[in-house]
Amino acid sequence: MNVHLIRSSELSLETYTNVWNLLNKFQGPINFNESEDFEWDNFLYEQDWISEEQFKEVQKVDFRQEKDINSYSLYEESPSERNYSEKTFPFKEPQLTWEDLFLICEKYRRKYTVPENDLVFLLTDVSNDKNWFGSVDQKMRNVFIQTSNWSSFFGSEIDSRFPIAYEVVVWTLRIMMYRNRYELSQQLHAQPKGCMMDFCEHKSQIVLKMRTADICGDCLDYIQKRDVNRTALNQILETMDGIRSNILFRERSSVLNRPSRLEIRGYMKRIFLVDLGDLEVRLNPKEKTLFLFFLNHLEGVRIVDLMDHKAEILELYKRFSRASTPSLIEDAVDLMLQPTDGNINQVLTRIRSKFKQTAGDSIAGYYTIEGARNEVYKISLNRELVKVIEN
Numbered sequence: 001m002n003v004h005l006i007r008s009s010e011l012s013l014e015t016y017t018n019v020w021n022l023l024n025k026f027q028g029p030i031n032f033n034e035s036e037d038f039e040w041d042n043f044l045y046e047q048d049w050i051s052e053e054q055f056k057e058v059q060k061v062d063f064r065q066e067k068d069i070n071s072y073s074l075y076e077e078s079p080s081e082r083n084y085s086e087k088t089f090p091f092k093e094p095q096l097t098w099e100d101l102f103l104i105c106e107k108y109r110r111k112y113t114v115p116e117n118d119l120v121f122l123l124t125d126v127s128n129d130k131n132w133f134g135s136v137d138q139k140m141r142n143v144f145i146q147t148s149n150w151s152s153f154f155g156s157e158i159d160s161r162f163p164i165a166y167e168v169v170v171w172t173l174r175i176m177m178y179r180n181r182y183e184l185s186q187q188l189h190a191q192p193k194g195c196m197m198d199f200c201e202h203k204s205q206i207v208l209k210m211r212t213a214d215i216c217g218d219c220l221d222y223i224q225k226r227d228v229n230r231t232a233l234n235q236i237l238e239t240m241d242g243i244r245s246n247i248l249f250r251e252r253s254s255v256l257n258r259p260s261r262l263e264i265r266g267y268m269k270r271i272f273l274v275d276l277g278d279l280e281v282r283l284n285p286k287e288k289t290l291f292l293f294f295l296n297h298l299e300g301v302r303i304v305d306l307m308d309h310k311a312e313i314l315e316l317y318k319r320f321s322r323a324s325t326p327s328l329i330e331d332a333v334d335l336m337l338q339p340t341d342g343n344i345n346q347v348l349t350r351i352r353s354k355f356k357q358t359a360g361d362s363i364a365g366y367y368t369i370e371g372a373r374n375e376v377y378k379i380s381l382n383r384e385l386v387k388v389i390e391n
């Protein structure tokens with residue numbers, strides 16, 4: 001089964017890529033495909049946009065049989081809570097209707113001739129008219145997932161890639177379990193019980209689901225009845241477990257004073273935080289050079305003494321730099337190491353901010369290069385947590 005993940009332009013490429021990387025850590029029959037470069041924002045307002053009639057035809061909606069999910073009673077039940085949530089999250093961004101969002105998926109299908117049975121998931125920061133976090137279209141092939149406003153819930157301590165990836169697998173499983181939206185609306189649990197088939201009206205309920213990463217007995221019976229592919233189910237459950245353990249690791253690591261293991265992989269020495277969902281910390285050539293240099297010097301080095309290590313630093317930088325000539329490479333290193341120019345402080349600051357973005361504020365300090373003026377700078381991380389994998 002192929003799931004095509006399309007990104008809206010508001011959603012950062014980094015978050016998108018990290019969601020994709022996280023999902024691809026768990027192998028199985030479900031393939032999560034990175035989308036082609038697709039400027040859907042432009043398409044939406046294009047003249048040749050398919051009409052509503054064509055769309056309904058595409059969807060093959062049989063309104064006599066399927067009660068539309070729009071009249072899903074759960075949505076109507078708690079108006080007071082809804083008002084509250086709207087106050088909590090003032091959705092200032094433009095809003096699209098569900099139909100618009102599914103049309104975007106449909107447009108993508110047509111443009112790239114996506115096979116009919118493949119799934120297309122639109123990951124978008126744009127909110128929708130019903131204020132849902134995600135939904136599926138009538139033919140159970142196109143899905144949108146709202147990717148914004150997660151930070152209101154998790155603060156800076158968690159990355160939105162976890163709930164987004166979680167929603168992707170949950171909707172994939174729902175599509176495998178239920179034949180249509182009506183059946184879906186009947187089967188989702190109105191009262192959250194920590195099952196992935198809970199209907200979540202609030203993001204806090206999704207957090208509860210992610211922490212339990214469970215599927216209840218009723219739903220397991222249903223899965224059996226529907227004869228869902230077991231290896232696909234296994235892949236989904238492993239992904240859920242992976243997301244859960246990441247979230248728990250993050251929450252506990254600052255209390256337990258235990259940062260994630262760090263792996264340096266391959267010739268390009270890519271940097272991964274193993275216990276945080278194998279997230280990659282993407283450093284540019286200068287940042288990576290300094291980071292690896294200080295990782296090698298447990299005892300630390302004073303900034304003014306860096307010039308004494310120029311050969312070692314140059315050797316690292318040569319590997320990562322795209323500069324064309326040896327003299328350009330050397331110039332760049334000289335510029336970075338000149339104690340008076342201040343370029344090195346900018347690099348150190350950028351390294352800090354990248355680790356904060358990836359690992360969260362509370363544990364980023366283990367990985368960054370810190371020190372006091374005129375004293376040694378060093379990385380405090382316990383080197384037993386560091387593994388270098390050459391290949």
Ligand SMILES: [Zn+2]
Nearest residue numbers: 195197216219
């Ligand atoms: Zn359940």
